[in-house]
Amino acid sequence: MAQAPRYRELADELREAILSGQALLDVELVDGAQLPTEPELGTHFQVSRGTIRQALRELAAEGLLETRGRNGTYVRRLPMLEYNADSEDPHRRDDPHGTTDTWFSVVKQAGREPSQDFRFRIVPASAVVASRLGVVANDLVVVRECQRYVNEVPWSEQVSYYPYALAQKCALDTPQDIPEGTVRRMAARGVVEDRLDHEISSRPASDDERRRFDLAPGVSVLIYQRTGQSLGMIVRYTREVLPADRNVITHTTANAADWAT
Secondary structure (H helix, E strand, O other): OOOOOHHHHHHHHHHHHHHHOOEEOOEEOOOOOEOOOHHHHHHHHOOOHHHHHHHHHHHHHOOOEEEOHHHOEEEOOOOOEEEEHHHHOOOOOOOOOOOOOHHHHHHHHOOOOEEEEEEEEEEEOOHHHHHHHOOOOOOEEEEEEEEEEEOOEEEEEEEEEEEHHHHHHOOOOOOOOOOOOHHHHHHHOOOOOOEEEEEEEEEEOOHHHHHHHOOOOOOEEEEEEEEEEEOOEEEEEEEEEEEOOOEEEEOOOOOHHHHHO
């Protein structure tokens, strides 16, 4: 097996040191700490300055480092928030009758403080949204958007679309936030999600996303899309943008046979 490039090995060493808060050349690699200079790192690891720069660029793209021009390179370690996709799985929901939105519960269980800005619209469905919801383009849909924060740090942006008639039936056509979450609100009115299809991808952050989330250069965003169904009818389409330097999406397979289905 071919050996990994030296800059990748170095990036692995530095990543481990940052994630464990170790010291490097008498500098504790905690959030906000300034790294030793590139020449100092090169002498310490006995590699060229170019190798050091490649390793630092890789960690900056992961959101673990931030270069501030001539002021140097700093550790920028936001605590990761783990969101388990199973919490939305209709067959695995722990508390379908709960009174708190699932995401708020996840953040609070992690010992942090969630908050969000909420927006509401009723608009004609675009071609993309219509395709996802199985409605006709330009049919009215209810749009519920959330800009979410953890300890006042911008954390994710979520937008959900609902067919207008269903939104009326389930009282989702309201400009107020729904504390228990829309999935529980629908279930309480007889529309129970029995299938949820997940789609997760990533891409480079746009300039606007870099500003809104205060992203370090090179950090990507995760695009987490899901489509919920009830008795074969599509009842919602949710699209979420999450910075990859502070979010991880997990999934637990209960049985190895699940992979074959």
